[in-house]
Amino acid sequence: MSSNPPPVSNNxxxxxxxxxxxxxxxxxxxxxxxxxxxxxxxxxxSGEWKPGELIPSExxxxxxxxxxxxxxxxxxxxxxxxxxVVRRQGKGxxxxxHHEARAHFRFLRLMPDIGEAHAGESxxxxxxxxxxxxDVARLLDIKSADSVIFIKRVMSxxxxxxxxxxxxxxxxxxxxxxxxxxxxxxxxxxxxxETEFGTxxxxxxxxxxxxxxxxxxCALLQVADATPLLSVERVSFTYGNKPVEVRxxxxxxxxxxYQNELN
Amino acid sequence: MSSNPPPVSNNxxxxxxxxxxxxxxxxxxxxxxxxxxxxxxxxxxSGEWKPGELIPSExxxxxxxxxxxxxxxxxxxxxxxxxxVVRRQGKGxxxxxHHEARAHFRFLRLMPDIGEAHAGESxxxxxxxxxxxxDVARLLDIKSADSVIFIKRVMSxxxxxxxxxxxxxxxxxxxxxxxxxxxxxxxxxxxxxETEFGTxxxxxxxxxxxxxxxxxxCALLQVADATPLLSVERVSFTYGNKPVEVRxxxxxxxxxxYQNELN
DNA sequence: AAGTGGTCTAGACCACTTT
DNA sequence: AAGTGGTCTAGACCACTTC
Numbered sequence: 348m349s350s351n352p353p354p355v356s357n358n359x360x361x362x363x364x365x366x367x368x369x370x371x372x373x374x375x376x377x378x379x380x381x382x383x384x385x386x387x388x389x390x391x392x393s394g395e396w397k398p399g400e401l402i403p404s405e406x407x408x409x410x411x412x413x414x415x416x417x418x419x420x421x422x423x424x425x426x427x428x429x430x431x432v433v434r435r436q437g438k439g440x441x442x443x444x445h446h447e448a449r450a451h452f453r454f455l456r457l458m459p460d461i462g463e464a465h466a467g468e469s470x471x472x473x474x475x476x477x478x479x480x481x482d483v484a485r486l487l488d489i490k491s492a493d494s495v496i497f498i499k500r501v502m503s504x505x506x507x508x509x510x511x512x513x514x515x516x517x518x519x520x521x522x523x524x525x526x527x528x529x530x531x532x533x534x535x536x537x538x539x540x541e542t543e544f545g546t547x548x549x550x551x552x553x554x555x556x557x558x559x560x561x562x563x564x565c566a567l568l569q570v571a572d573a574t575p576l577l578s579v580e581r582v583s584f585t586y587g588n589k590p591v592e593v594r595x596x597x598x599x600x601x602x603x604x605y606q607n608e609l610n
Numbered sequence: 611m612s613s614n615p616p617p618v619s620n621n622x623x624x625x626x627x628x629x630x631x632x633x634x635x636x637x638x639x640x641x642x643x644x645x646x647x648x649x650x651x652x653x654x655x656s657g658e659w660k661p662g663e664l665i666p667s668e669x670x671x672x673x674x675x676x677x678x679x680x681x682x683x684x685x686x687x688x689x690x691x692x693x694x695v696v697r698r699q700g701k702g703x704x705x706x707x708h709h710e711a712r713a714h715f716r717f718l719r720l721m722p723d724i725g726e727a728h729a730g731e732s733x734x735x736x737x738x739x740x741x742x743x744x745d746v747a748r749l750l751d752i753k754s755a756d757s758v759i760f761i762k763r764v765m766s767x768x769x770x771x772x773x774x775x776x777x778x779x780x781x782x783x784x785x786x787x788x789x790x791x792x793x794x795x796x797x798x799x800x801x802x803x804e805t806e807f808g809t810x811x812x813x814x815x816x817x818x819x820x821x822x823x824x825x826x827x828c829a830l831l832q833v834a835d836a837t838p839l840l841s842v843e844r845v846s847f848t849y850g851n852k853p854v855e856v857r858x859x860x861x862x863x864x865x866x867x868y869q870n871e872l873n
Numbered sequence: 874a875a876g877t878g879g880t881c882t883a884g885a886c887c888a889c890t891t892t
Numbered sequence: 893a894a895g896t897g898g899t900c901t902a903g904a905c906c907a908c909t910t911c
Contacts, residue, residue, distance in 0.1 A: 418880080429873065434898090551872040557840045604818060605818035642899075680900065699877070699878045701877065702878075703877090
């Protein structure tokens with residue numbers, strides 16, 4: 348640590364229970380590189396560096412935070428592992444964005460049984476504003492009856508309708524989202540969310556079930572009544588693990604499958 | 611690199627195309643820590659350190675391989691991230707094992723909708739030897755008609771039959787596996803594979819679909835005909851990414867769901 | 874007190890990209 | 893040539909566990 352007082356506390360525990368030796372207070376200690384990581388994430392969250400942009404080099408950040416390059420490096424290493432940033436040797440470190448081929452299939456795990464995965468065609472069925480149900484409000488961490496934007500769409504692959512999705516978004520964040528903007532936008536929906544509404548999804552949790560197709564699903568997905576469908580309920584999160592999207596997808600899985608790696 | 615010649619090549623590319631300056635041969639270069647990692651994995655594979663056992667300390671390994679502790683550290687860091695080993699501060703680094711609470715749910719993603727996840731009861735329906743079908747042989751990377759061991763079982767949670775599984779194992783590796791040993795064994799099946807057959811699973815790939823229950827599924831899982839079930843096809847791998855298990859599970863998902871995190 | 878992994882530093886050199 | 897991330901080293905100190 349040398350003699351220079353660091354601008355970030357290196358040991359928060361030193362402040363705690365200075366008198367009581369036995370029952371020390373819960374040590375809220377966190378290593379320097381974690382604090383640096385938190386600071387960098389704050390800058391991402393505040394929009395100081397936007398998705399796709401270059402962030403300062405490791406030496407620059409080391410100077411800014413008055414720590415060694417190795418410490419900044421370890422912070423960014425973790426962020427890279429969490430897909431928050433992308434490192435490119437010789438070029439720099441970039442904020443992760445959904446406007447990239449590599450990101451397109453991170454949140455879409457449905458793969459064709461044969462052939463290569465490719466982007467499908469999206470058909471918007473309905474976009475409207477409504478009041479959050481108790482369930483959706485709980486998942487989005489908003490108040491019941493708060494305004495939400497509801498989207499219903501069908502995705503097709505090679506002309507075959509395969510995914511029926513319902514999406515709920517907090518009205519406050521996605522104010523002004525209309526069917527036109529969704530239809531006009533070329534590229535993945537998360538790219539639109541990121542560019543037009545400043546909301547970048549960093550991770551999601553899914554619950555998967557097998558359910559029978561109902562009347563509406565049969566009509567929109569062109570399957571027989573009670574055909575087994577994959578039900579995928581997703582909650583997506585942005586910086587700070589804030590939930591900002593609830594999605595319920597119904598997948599036709601006779602020519603596709605949900606691919607998952609267990610590590 | 612100092613002046614001491616390292617026992618592991620620090621730059622394999624130096625050997626290649628020594629004469630041709632323009633079209634250099636494909637540089638099979640790999641960083642030192644990756645080579646160290648590969649060596650450690652070889653030792654795991656050869657059984658030098660068995661699951662649950664303590665591996666040599668970082669300083670010891672650094673001395674053995676004549677590299678710095680930091681290089682060993684980076685190798686083990688990656689292995690820890692891949693769940694090949696578990697680090698315990700003050701104690702040492704241990705080979706990962708399936709005989710631990712934390713490992714029990716790494717390969718079982720089916721969670722109860724309400725309440726805590728807990729181990730279910732396994733009922734063995736059938737164990738027999740047979741010849742590998744073309745499909746199974748391809749997935750296990752063995753020859754068609756090679757001997758495989760086939761297991762059929764039902765898992766129940768709180769007395770409710772929930773999972774019907776069929777498992778195919780290479781006969782060569784799992785020679786001597788009988789219904790009795792499966793029934794007598796307390797604990798997870800992968801723990802038995804590890805302890806009794808020296809085969810530790812390190813990761814798996816799953817393909818998930820929704821399918822209708824057939825006659826046999828209805829009988830064994832006590833569901834109505836054509837009830838939608840989650841079909842989970844899994845191939846599991848041991849050290850060196852060698853496939854050693856094919857598994858097909860059918861999950862009842864009215865009180866459970868398959869949980870997945872997208873990162 | 875000794876041994877282990879965990880953090881932090883400072884400096885060197887390499888590989889890759891851009892100017 | 894200059895700047896970036898990637899690798900490797902050597903040494904210090906901290907936190908945790910065991911003796």
